[in-house]
Amino acid sequence: MLSNLLFSCSDKLELNEISLVIGIAIDKNYNNNNIIVTLELANPNLASQQDSKADASNQSLLEESEGKNFADALQNFTKTNSQVIDFSHIQVIIMSKAICIDGVSEIIDYVARDRQFRNLNWLFMAEDTAKNVLKEKFSSDDITSLGLAKMMEKLRSNGSIVPIDINRFIIGLESQSKTSLLPIIEIETKANVPKGKIKVGKTAVFKNNHLTGIFSEEESKLLVWFYRRIKGNLIVSPISPASNGIYITLKVYKEDTKITANFKNEEVEFDIKCVATAEIKELHNLKLNPLLIKRLETNTEQVLNLQLVELINKCQTNFNSDVLGFAEIIYNNTPEKWIAMKEHWYDIFPNIKYKVSFDVDIKNAGMIKNSPDEVNEGGK
Amino acid sequence: MLNSSDTKSYKQGTFPLHSVITENLNKIKNTFSNCSDVIYREFTIDSLKKSAALIFINELADIKLINENIISSLMNIKPLLPNDALKNNLIDIIKQRFLEVSAVDELTDLSELEEALLNGDSIFLLDGEIKALKFALSSFKGRSISEPTIEKVIRGPKEGFTEDINVNTAMLRRRIKSSNLKFENIILGRKTRTKVHLCYLDDIIDEDILNEIRKRLKNIDIDGVLEGGYIEQLIQDNPHTLFPQVLHTERPDRVAGCILEGKAGIFVDGTPFVLIAPSTMMLFLQTSEDYSERYMVSSFIRLVRFIFFVASLLLPGMYVAIVAYHREMIPTALLISIMESARKVPFPVLVEALIMEATFEALREAGIRLPIPANQTVGIVGALVIGDAAVKAGIISSIMVIIVSITAVASFSIPSYDLGYSIRILRFVMLFLGGLFGLYGILLGLLILFIHLTSLRSFGVNYMSPIAPLNLTELKDSFIRFPLWSMDKRPSFSKTTNRRRQKQNSKPEANKPTDER
Numbered sequence: 001m002l003s004n005l006l007f008s009c010s011d012k013l014e015l016n017e018i019s020l021v022i023g024i025a026i027d028k029n030y031n032n033n034n035i036i037v038t039l040e041l042a043n044p045n046l047a048s049q050q051d052s053k054a055d056a057s058n059q060s061l062l063e064e065s066e067g068k069n070f071a072d073a074l075q076n077f078t079k080t081n082s083q084v085i086d087f088s089h090i091q092v093i094i095m096s097k098a099i100c101i102d103g104v105s106e107i108i109d110y111v112a113r114d115r116q117f118r119n120l121n122w123l124f125m126a127e128d129t130a131k132n133v134l135k136e137k138f139s140s141d142d143i144t145s146l147g148l149a150k151m152m153e154k155l156r157s158n159g160s161i162v163p164i165d166i167n168r169f170i171i172g173l174e175s176q177s178k179t180s181l182l183p184i185i186e187i188e189t190k191a192n193v194p195k196g197k198i199k200v201g202k203t204a205v206f207k208n209n210h211l212t213g214i215f216s217e218e219e220s221k222l223l224v225w226f227y228r229r230i231k232g233n234l235i236v237s238p239i240s241p242a243s244n245g246i247y248i249t250l251k252v253y254k255e256d257t258k259i260t261a262n263f264k265n266e267e268v269e270f271d272i273k274c275v276a277t278a279e280i281k282e283l284h285n286l287k288l289n290p291l292l293i294k295r296l297e298t299n300t301e302q303v304l305n306l307q308l309v310e311l312i313n314k315c316q317t318n319f320n321s322d323v324l325g326f327a328e329i330i331y332n333n334t335p336e337k338w339i340a341m342k343e344h345w346y347d348i349f350p351n352i353k354y355k356v357s358f359d360v361d362i363k364n365a366g367m368i369k370n371s372p373d374e375v376n377e378g379g380k
Numbered sequence: 381m382l383n384s385s386d387t388k389s390y391k392q393g394t395f396p397l398h399s400v401i402t403e404n405l406n407k408i409k410n411t412f413s414n415c416s417d418v419i420y421r422e423f424t425i426d427s428l429k430k431s432a433a434l435i436f437i438n439e440l441a442d443i444k445l446i447n448e449n450i451i452s453s454l455m456n457i458k459p460l461l462p463n464d465a466l467k468n469n470l471i472d473i474i475k476q477r478f479l480e481v482s483a484v485d486e487l488t489d490l491s492e493l494e495e496a497l498l499n500g501d502s503i504f505l506l507d508g509e510i511k512a513l514k515f516a517l518s519s520f521k522g523r524s525i526s527e528p529t530i531e532k533v534i535r536g537p538k539e540g541f542t543e544d545i546n547v548n549t550a551m552l553r554r555r556i557k558s559s560n561l562k563f564e565n566i567i568l569g570r571k572t573r574t575k576v577h578l579c580y581l582d583d584i585i586d587e588d589i590l591n592e593i594r595k596r597l598k599n600i601d602i603d604g605v606l607e608g609g610y611i612e613q614l615i616q617d618n619p620h621t622l623f624p625q626v627l628h629t630e631r632p633d634r635v636a637g638c639i640l641e642g643k644a645g646i647f648v649d650g651t652p653f654v655l656i657a658p659s660t661m662m663l664f665l666q667t668s669e670d671y672s673e674r675y676m677v678s679s680f681i682r683l684v685r686f687i688f689f690v691a692s693l694l695l696p697g698m699y700v701a702i703v704a705y706h707r708e709m710i711p712t713a714l715l716i717s718i719m720e721s722a723r724k725v726p727f728p729v730l731v732e733a734l735i736m737e738a739t740f741e742a743l744r745e746a747g748i749r750l751p752i753p754a755n756q757t758v759g760i761v762g763a764l765v766i767g768d769a770a771v772k773a774g775i776i777s778s779i780m781v782i783i784v785s786i787t788a789v790a791s792f793s794i795p796s797y798d799l800g801y802s803i804r805i806l807r808f809v810m811l812f813l814g815g816l817f818g819l820y821g822i823l824l825g826l827l828i829l830f831i832h833l834t835s836l837r838s839f840g841v842n843y844m845s846p847i848a849p850l851n852l853t854e855l856k857d858s859f860i861r862f863p864l865w866s867m868d869k870r871p872s873f874s875k876t877t878n879r880r881r882q883k884q885n886s887k888p889e890a891n892k893p894t895d896e897r
Contacts, residue, residue, distance in 0.1 A: 012704045012818075014729060015722040022712065042712075044720040059716075088708035089715060118708065146712060 018086040022060065023145025025130035026107060028098040029066060035099075037073040038131040039063045039085070040145050059142035062134055070107045087116035091149035093123050093166070094130040094185060100204065100211040108173075111166060119166045122152045125204045125211070127186040136187055136198050144198070148185075151200065157231050160221045161203060173209065176331045176338065177322035177345070180206045181223065184214065205321045213319035215311075222311045225257050225274055226324045235281070236300055249282040250300055252360060261330050263337060270326060270354040274304070279364040284371050293362050301358035308356050316350040326352065395490035401431055401507035404490070408435060411494060418497070425506075427457050428470065433505045440500030442519035449480045450502065450515060471511045483516035498573060520544065525551075528630045528652075530797065533669040540630040545575050545649035548632070552579065552645070555636040560584075563647070566597055569605040575649040576611065579635075584642045584874050589839050593644050593657055608648045608655045615657070617837045622805055624798035625838040627659040634668040640881075642874025658839035658873060662846070662858050664796040665689060670861055679860035685793050686859055692790035693803050696733050697814030697822050699783045703729050705818035717779075724774035730815030732776055736784040737811065739765075741804065744788075841873045863887070 023040035043061045065080065067073030077085055093111065095104060111117045126133050134144050141147030152163040161183050164172075172180030182204045187196035201217035215223065221234045233253045255275040262269045278300060286292060315324055327345055331338040341348055398404050405420065412418045421434040432454065436446065457478050475484055487493050488511055493503055500518025525547065528540030541548045549563050564578040578597060580590060596615040605611060608628055616625040629635060630652045635645045638656045646655040656663070665685060670678040702709050703718065710718065725732060743762040750758055767785075770776040787807070794800045806829070813821035836843035846854030853869055856862035865886035870879045 012728075013707075015703060015707075015719050016725065018707075018719075020712075020715065020719065042716045042719065044716060044723050086707065089712045091712065116708075 013084055013086070017084055019063075019081065019083040021085055021087050021090050022143055023092045023094065023134055023148070024090060025094045025096075025126070025134045026070065026099055027096045027129050027131055028102065030098070034066050034068060035070055035073050036064060036066050036131070037070065037077075038134055039065075039077070040134045040143065041085075042089075042143065060144065062131070064131070070110050087114065088118070090117060090121050091145045092152075093121050094126050094133050095124070095182075096126045096130040097128070097211070099130075100125050100182070100206070103209040104206070105173075105209045108166070108170060112170060117166075119170075121166050122149055123164050123166055123169050123182055124148070124185045124200070125182045127184055127202075132187060132196075133185050133198060136196050138198065148198070148200075152183075155200075158233060160217075160224075160234060161200060162220070162223050162227050162230055169206075172323075173206065175325070175328050176342070177325065177327035178208050179212075179321045179323045181323055182206065183220075205315075205319050205323055207319070207321040212321050215314075218307075219311050219314065222307055223323070224254055225272075225308065226259075228257075230254075236278075236303055247282065247284050248280070248286060248296065250278045250296065250362070251281050252276050252278045252300065252304065259325070259329055261326070261333060263334070268330065268337075268341075268348075268352060270329075270352060272308070272354060272356045273359070274308070274357070275359045275361075276304075277361050277363045280362065280366055283365075286371075288365060288369050293365075297360050297362055300360045304358045304360070305356050308358075312354060312356070316352070320346055320350055322346075322349050397488060397490060397493075397505075397510045397512060399508055399510050401433060401505050404505055404512075405433055407490060408493065408497075411490075412497075421451070423451075423455065425454060425457050430470070430507045432507065434502060435497060435505070436502035437497060437500060440518055440520060441502045442517045445481075445517045445519070446502055446515075450504070450517075453478055453480050454504070469509070469511070471506060471509045471513060474506070475513060479513075479515075481515050481517065485514040485516070487512045487514050495573070499575075522547070531629060531631050531634070531667070531795070533631075533667060533672075535672045536669050537631075537633050539632065541632060541652040541654060543650050543652055545577060545647050548647050548652075548654065549577055549579070551632040552635060552639075552647075555632060556581070556639065561639070564594070568597070568600050568602075568611070570601070570603050572604040572606065574605040576605070577645075577647040579639065579645040579647055581639055581642070584640065584870065585644055586642060586873055586875050589642075589658060589841070589873060590644060592839050593646075597646070605648065607651045608646065608653045611646060611648060612655055617839065621832065621836060622802035623661070623833065623836060623843070624664065624796070624802065625657075625659060625836065625843065627656040627663050627796065628653040628798070629656060630654070631668055637668060637671065638663075641871050658841040660838060660841060660845055661799075661833065661843050664799040665794065667795045671864070675861050675863040682860055685795070688790035688793040689803070692787050692794065693807055694810055694822065695787045695790065696737060696783055696807060697810035697812075697825075698819070699780075699814075700729050700733050700811060701814035701818045701822055704815065718777070721771075721777040721779050725777050726775070728815075729780075730811070732780050733783075733811055733815070734808075736776060736780055737787075737808065740784055740788055845872075 020042040021039045022042055025038040025040075027036040027038070028034075029036050039062070041061045041063055043059055063077065063081065065073050065076040067076045074085075093107075095107065099107070111121070112119060124133075137144055138147035141150065155161060155163050162181055164180070164182055169180050169182065183200050184202040184204050186199045186201065188199045189196045201220060203215040203220040203223060204211055205213040205215065224230055224234075231254060233251055235249055236252050237247065237249050253276060255277055257275070258271075258273040260271045260273075262271060278297075280288075280296075312324065315321060322345070326349065327338075330341065395407075398407075405422075409420070417438045419436055419438050422431065423433070424431050434446070434450065434454075436443075454474070457474065471486065475486070485496075487496060487503070493512055493514075496514045497503055500520065502515045502517055504513040504515065506512075522544045523542050525539050525542055527538045531540075539551065541551065553561065558581065560581045560583045562578075562580055562582050566576045566578060568574050568576050576597065578593060582590075593615070597611070600611065600614050602610070602614070612624075612626045612628065613619070618625065627638075635654050635656065639645055643656050643658060646657065648655070666682070670682060672678075673681070703722075707715060722729070727735070739762075743758060746758050747755055767781055771778045771781055791800055791803060791807075794803060810822055810825055813825040817824070834842070834844050834848045842849060845851060846858060851872060854871055856867050861867075865882070865888070868880055868882050868884065868886070870881050872879075
């Protein structure tokens with residue numbers, strides 16, 4: 001009776017019996033094709049010694065383990081660790097490029113299936129080895145994984161890349177186009193600085209579990225237009241800076257994107273309508289007036305149009321990966337047409353016609369009207 | 381209500397006074413044998429040529445008044461007028477012509493006489509008369525009116541009830557100047573013969589509730605009623621519950637407020653606490669001050685009080701449950717800092733919480749019992765031992781100290797001590813449930829608690845009302861307090877005819893003359 005009553009005690013763990021995992025880095029051992037898993041563990045032992053500031057930088061510990069596959073490697077931690085490893089607070093999972101090329105389904109499946117993992121962890125691909133990323137530190141955060149998670153949280157509402165959590169990654173892979181994205185972490189090293197710097201800018205494209213291509217930083221910013229619920233912004237200069245000392249910069253905020261599929265004689269054509277607002281950030285040697293604003297708006301629209309067309313072209317020709325979600329749109333709106341296209345979608349995709357149109361509205365000129373050095377002139 | 385087995389007492393109405401004074405005196409002396417505090421003053425009234433006696437209990441009767449007013453006027457009775465002789469009832473003549481006392485009563489029975497004596501009245505016996513006189517000149521030097529010690533308020537009257545029931549009823553009468561305010565006198569206790577007043581406004585209180593209270597009070601037949609709590613335990617609806625179903629208060633303004641809502645007050649002689657029935661759960665979470673402050677302020681205070689009421693019940697249990705079973709619910713950064721403080725603790729978190737809670741209960745109990753000079757010492761020792769040393773020694777984690785302190789502070793935000801006691805016990809139950817079954821256990825515990833609470837009644841009124849059953853108009857005076865002008869109806873348990881308690885549109889703006897300039 002009592003043992004029945006107290007049965008639920010069996011999964012009780014005291015706080016000093018667990019090791020808290022905050023980040024996982026997954027690498028490949030090229031010698032034997034094993035998987036190396038590096039865990040970033042919270043290190044309460046050192047952090048509580050408040051007197052010695054020197055140790056404060058070591059708030060996390062790195063533990064490494066190797067196994068035939070991901071599950072095996074995690075299992076092997078118990079052989080070297082006295083404490084129970086707790087995954088419930090994991091923030092980021094970083095996979096090395098080699099793993100991504102080989103295929104990520106095994107890891108993603110484990111993570112999605114396991115009870116302790118939350119599917120809101122951020123996923124990354126490391127440009128080089130994933131372990132090295134965890135070795136680096138943010139200047140403001142003692143725990144690299146926590147810092148990365150915070151960074152992604154900010155980028156989600158106001159960012160230059162598309163942050164991807166496990167859910168979104170899986171949704172991408174399971175969608176009709178079978179493609180997904182992952183932000184790439186690079187470690188930027190400078191000659192005279194001993195330590196590297198973590199940088200998230202590029203985006204990796206996955207198709208059917210494998211890495212198929214990489215978008216540059218500039219292209220990554222534009223991906224925002226195709227992802228709902230992510231508010232992005234980017235800096236655009238509608239007029240080339242060289243001309244007569246005139247320069248101007250706008251910050252463009254994504255408001256909405258509407259993609260519609262139009263069918264004409266069995267040919268599908270996409271109409272991409274993007275709505276954005278903009279804010280003037282820099283304005284020099286120019287008088288602000290309604291006419292100028294109108295001109296700026298059309299110029300910005302043209303610049304953005306051009307950039308987006310380039311991006312779509314790259315998706316079609318270089319990667320042949322439908323990260324733009326065209327397949328999903330056909331599937332959702334006209335499922336009867338999709339049945340016919342489904343089998344040979346990637347034969348159709350590179351040649352799909354599309355039309356991009358932008359609607360930019362300058363809402364805000366900032367706190368001042370004209371440039372400070374022109375104020376006197378304007379006051380006459 | 382006299383005890384039949386008690387041989388020395390008289391059954392009511394069966395022992396009429398004898399016309400020979402010595403006979404009566406002997407009977408009384410026999411009844412009060414070995415009672416050295418009963419004083420017999422025997423004397424002769426010269427003008428009547430009759431022997432008389434004055435009997436009273438020392439210090440219960442006002443000796444100064446007896447000396448100055450009664451003895452002197454009785455001894456100096458002038459010779460009778462001629463037409464007085466027509467009346468053969470001397471007692472009546474004395475009562476009408478010679479006494480300088482206002483409260484005089486006639487007694488004909490020894491049992492009445494005994495009761496009057498015990499209540500502090502003085503008895504006058506005259507030879508040849510089968511009637512005695514009772515002078516209500518009782519005086520007992522009780523505590524003077526002072527500020528309530530338990531129920532303190534910032535805004536509101538600073539006087540509290542005393543141990544003297546007459547003073548208490550007078551305090552209430554002064555607040556409600558209405559002839560509808562009734563004080564029904566009931567004597568309870570075989571030996572203590574305690575005066576109990578059932579107090580209510582007869583045009584507001586519901587007859588059924590009143591009859592129920594009367595019935596239950598009349599059922600009480602015990603040796604002693606020394607405090608209202610004796611009565612409370614004998615009249616509450618469900619004797620086997622942790623929750624108090626009768627509120628007690630020492631504030632006259634609070635009693636007045638409750639009586640105006642159609643509740644009844646039970647005054648007990650010898651205690652400054654007045655019982656309020658029927659009482660709902662909400663009543664225990666309110667103070668009289670809630671109505672004195674403006675409605676936004678008191679709503680805020682009530683919400684704070686309610687939140688901390690819940691916290692004092694659940695906080696330790698929730699903490700233990702979350703830390704032991706549901707770590708993923710804690711933000712990562714917070715969890716890491718909790719882990720830091722719990723790193724060296726050798727106990728499971730449940731044991732840790734139990735140690736701390738038990739220590740706190742001990743400190744609290746010691747604080748009440750200790751003499752005032754030692755009180756401070758315990759405070760310091762407690763703060764040092766559990767606050768600092770235990771954490772430094774690594775026996776207790778610092779987070780646990782914070783949790784227990786918050787719980788302690790929260791438990792003092794419950795205005796009623798009675799409810800506070802039940803919450804204290806339930807807190808341990810929740811702690812065990814949380815430690816053994818996690819949040820699942822706490823939810824189960826809460827479920828059982830709510831089922832129990834909704835099953836409770838206080839004199840037929842649902843304990844959880846107005847939440848269950850839901851009553852929207854009464855919710856105006858629950859978690860938040862609506863403005864006074866919007867609470868224009870009395871609670872639903874008051875008399876059903878005309879429940880309106882103020883004129884409509886009492887809202888201040890509406891009173892403004894619109895076209896005055």
